[in-house]
Amino acid sequence: MSLTEADVLRMAHLARIEIEAREVAPMLGQLSNIMRLVEQMQAVDTDGVAPMAHAQDLSLRLREDRVTEQDQHAAFQAIAPQVEAGLYLVPKVIE
């Protein structure tokens, strides 16, 4: 499978990264090189092999349902790009 410029643009859009027209071709070249490396995987038969998502085969720990956190919004919002009335402000969202 080889990547196309359309793929690059689609991924950039999904990942919300602006990519200028002049950047597309070099990016395609670099990503294609990486994907060629990745394609080596296809040479190995993995039928019947269970996927490994975690280093250890353990079960999720569950925590008790208790409130342990205090209000820290003043400290958190001191480092926010734009806030008003305790809210994070973003360009208008259209539903």
Next chain:
Amino acid sequence: MEWETVIGLEIHAQLSTVSKIFSGAATAYGAAPNTQACAVDIALPGVLPVMNKGAVERAIKFGLAIGANINRESVFARKNYFYPDLPKGYQISQYELPIVEKGDITIQVGDQEKVVGITRAHLEEDAGKSLHEDFHGMTGVDLNRASTPLLEIVSEPDMRGAAEAVAYAKTMHSLVQYLEICDGNMQEGSFRCDANVSVRPKGTEKFGTRCEIKNLNSFRFLERAIEYEVARQIDILESGGKIIQETRLYDSDKDETRAMRSKEEAFDYRYFPDPDLLPMKLSAEMIAEIRKTLPELPDAKRRRFIQQYGLSSYDAAVLTATKAMAAYFEDVVNKAGAAHAKTAANWVMGDLAGALKRDNLEITHSPVPAGKLAGLVARIADNTISGKIAKEVFEAMWNGEGDADAIIASKGLKQITDSGAIEKIIDGIIAANPDQLAQYRSGKDKLFSFFVGQAMKATQGKANPQQLNDLLKKKLAG
């Protein structure tokens, strides 16, 4: 052409935990913006999710209640998309392996029972809220709701019309409250419905193209939105058009659905197992322990009410619609005696329900508690007062004037059941109305009610109606 509607519902029930699904922040409704959004909820760099046992227990309880499979191993996945109310840029949800699969629930539509399949129910986190009031042309984001636990309950496309969809939603709404896993508050968004609606020519098997309708925060809106959407789809199809699969928003002001602009683009959520959360393996012991905490479920309770109290199917369904109402009813019956269950049912469903609705009160906050209503039912049952007088007593109790006996005594409302006394009154009335008596005896039967009215007036309504009727008939006959 005749069309058939096909509906499947996705219900998001906020689970009633005190803390978030993946953090220790509070879930209380109505806090000042972002005061309940902790480091994990706002997705600071480096923070990690930790699963809330309370949410898992509630999901298991739900699964057991609908006779579903509880998956002994389920997996949390990331659903990736950008939105300002989604701080991590992904929602932690369950995708390939949900905690609950394959259950069903019985709904009642009119006199008919119908079984609706539940495909799955999975745990996930809620998003925050975007506030669209104008902040200099910007949107405000409140993340208090972010990471509140949700159980997403997905039905099979088993409903065939708005009425069935509403019945299903109401049954589910009742169930989650019975189970005490969700407070069911629809105004606060604790219980939200999305409807997948399609139509197909009646008699065909293949599903039509569906639209998903969002923002249905009341049963009425659910009904109206479906009705609107079905009409819209039929219109398009009958004029030769095609339905586009899309997400639509119900606008209750205009009573219509419209395509959501933010959902226009094709989404690619790139689900993958969340590396921060290990597979959730549940022990048989944990599931067994939760099974022990299951309350009597609405369906079982309804059947028991019919059998044990001789109620009609309809009455039993109304009385078991909420756990609180069923409990109130049984409390009245226990105090008044099972023999008077039908009277108790009529009062709970009639005057009590009416007064609660009028004053916008929950049954748990009724000014007339079950014990007092039982006192009233007992006085009706033992003929101390008539049903008509009982309404007056009930109003007095509602207004805080004491219990039934005290009100009957203080207002002198005790029914006259002494035949001699009633006869004496009848004699006086007959004597005072010779013309009417003559007309009655000559065949004008309708005048009977005139004499009843006169007698009731004379006794201020306290004469036992049955006795009065019998005696009056005898005396008028001569």
Next chain:
Amino acid sequence: MINSSLKELSAALAAKKISSRELTQAFLDRIAQLNPALNAFITVDAEKSLAQADAADKRLASGQGGPLTGIPVAQKDIFCAKGWRTTCGSKILSNFVAPYDAQVIERFDAAGVVNLGKTNMDEFAMGSSNETSHFGPVKNPWDRLAVPGGSSGGSAAAVAARLAPAATGTDTGGSIRQPAALTGICGIKPTYGVVSRYGMIAFASSLDQGGPMAKSAEDCALLLNAMAGFDTRDSTSLDRAPQDYTRDLQQPLKGLRIGLPKEYFAEGLAPDVARAVEAAIAEYKKLGAQTVEVSLPNTQLSIPVYYVLAPAEASSNLSRYDGVRYGYRAPEYTDLMDMYKKTRAQGFGAEVKRRILIGTYVLSAGYYDAYYLKAQKLRRLIAQDFTEAFRLCDVIMGPTAPTTAFNLGEKSDDPVAMYLSDIYTIAVNLAGLPGMSIPAGFGANGRPVGLQIIGNYFAEAKMLNVAHQYQLATDWHTRMPEGV
């Protein structure tokens, strides 16, 4: 003093031969003098460090000190430290002052360790040369034309140049071991789950693991005692009894079975590195160890597998940098979509963008099974290779990196060539095993060579013992670059 071991510094502090303030000031002075040329630190805050030193001195004076109380340690700028700017080497976090402490920072605070500053790193730990940092490349103290390795290149250079007695690093595909090797110091990546990831900014969550970087194995053991420990805030943290990682340091090595994977000594290994590693193994034989050939047949596949799994996780982990709640936001934009895209285009560097796009691609509809799922299956085969190998040996040894430090700019335009330099380290992360690198001499160009020691799960104490015994017999770890 700048060459002293942590044990010696601890003794000097306890004996009041020096105060923590004096010690901290001495290293701050070295940083002021040498960091402009090396660029090992992103943030230095003398006032904060000295305040911590004063607190440590009080604690020492009251007899409440522990083995690390008063010792300054440089922190990789991936660990959130309350009140400290924490950038992860990125423009997108260039203004982020952490409002909370990572578990590792909390544990160091509890031990009385002084935070000496935040060290430079590849942006979001994505890199093997420290050239992807928004704050500029780090120079290798042994040769300023060379890279220090990455991603923990700042920490490695700081320890190698004696700007800090010790430092922390994180290792997702070799980011502790490879820079340790390239700068002639020691570093250990513990078993996945031993050190909490809470507050350690995520790159690839299922692979990331924090660990110490120091001059000697003994120093690493002392640091790991402080860093390791169960943390309820990290669901992948292992609930194990506290360990003393120094407990086995003095054990003799007689009878130790060293596995030598034939794939680690095959084509691609530079001859000068091979010679140094073979000499180290000969030394081990003198110490009573025996060698056995083992095979890790899927070694070559570890790179493609890693470059699917790590970017996939990263593409999701880095979605939170959206200009909404903290960090950089583009100054100009037309609407929400534009704000996201410009913020992320301006905030992330080229390598991070490449990996986000690759990660997005391998997870996208239609490709998941061919790439992500396939890689997860191969990950299991890679882990099983180690299980098989450890039936035959106690530890595995080989080179940490195929070459000594390469030159700045040499591979920065060729991502794939850069990726291949992690060939010996990546599989360890995929398996979740512990691995370490110790200095084992020098290559033809005078740049350091690292010997990699890989242990079975939870064999950290054993590995530290193996490394320490070698360091008792050799002096590579005491060598220091000229001009520092």
